[in-house]
Amino acid sequence: MKTNSLKRLCVLLGCASMLLAASSGWAQLHEKREAKLAESAQPKNVKGGVTFQVSMPYDKAYDDALNYLKRQSYTIDSADKETGQIITAMDITGKHSQTGTRVQITCIKDNDAQTSIRVAVTEQKRKKLLQTEPWSDPKVNDEASSKTANDLKAALHL
Numbered sequence: 068m069k070t071n072s073l074k075r076l077c078v079l080l081g082c083a084s085m086l087l088a089a090s091s092g093w094a095q096l097h098e099k100r101e102a103k104l105a106e107s108a109q110p111k112n113v114k115g116g117v118t119f120q121v122s123m124p125y126d127k128a129y130d131d132a133l134n135y136l137k138r139q140s141y142t143i144d145s146a147d148k149e150t151g152q153i154i155t156a157m158d159i160t161g162k163h164s165q166t167g168t169r170v171q172i173t174c175i176k177d178n179d180a181q182t183s184i185r186v187a188v189t190e191q192k193r194k195k196l197l198q199t200e201p202w203s204d205p206k207v208n209d210e211a212s213s214k215t216a217n218d219l220k221a222a223l224h225l
Contacts, residue, residue, distance in 0.1 A: 107193075107201035110144060110154045110169060115207035116187030117216035121223050125151075125176035128223065132172050132184060135222045141170060151175060157191070167191045167202060170215060184223075186216040 121128055126148070133146055133153050142156040151174040157167040168190050175183040189205035 107191075107203075108157060108167070110171065111205055113171070113187055113189055113205050113207055115209070115212070116171070116185050117209075117212045118183055118185045119216060119220055120177065120181055120183050121220070122181055123223070124179060125174060125182045128182035128184060129153075129174045131223050132174060132219060135219055136170065136172070138222075139218075144169070163195055165193050165195055167193070168208070168211070169205075172219070184216075184219070186212055186219060188212045188215050 123131070129148055129151060133143070136143060136153060136155060141158075144154045144156040146153045153170075153172040153174075155170045157169045159165055159167045168188060171187045171189060173185040173187075175185070177183055188208045188211035190208050190211075191202040191205050193202045194200045
């Protein structure tokens with residue numbers, strides 16, 4: 068009788084350890100999936116967009132571009148005057164088929180009195196059904212980039 072109890076205990080312990088291993092493996096998969104989702108939402112450098120020049124010093128152009136985005140109610144995800152980059156937080160639209168849009172502005176010092184400004188409005192897509200898929204790679208929306216660049220150019224020349 069004792070050997071049967073011992074066998075049952077061993078079987079139960081074996082099942083318990085398998086369940087722990089499975090739940091640990093599931094947790095690792097879940098963590099990897101969450102990390103992949105978070106990474107896909109991070110801003111990435113893209114080629115393209117609209118570039119124009121303004122007759123103003125780099126510091127003023129950068130500050131004015133940053134303030135323009137704030138006045139337009141964009142949430143700033145990151146801004147670095149040293150690199151000249153301003154990136155807004157992703158604006159997400161849609162329920163099951165989602166589109167994430169963000170604005171990336173780069174200021175480039177041409178000389179003491181002139182600055183080039185590059186505007187790229189990017190879009191990323193994903194499905195959010197039973198489980199959320201990662202965001203696609205960002206693609207430049209040329210029409211939105213042109214409109215934003217024209218609006219910014221008008222605001223900088225006031």
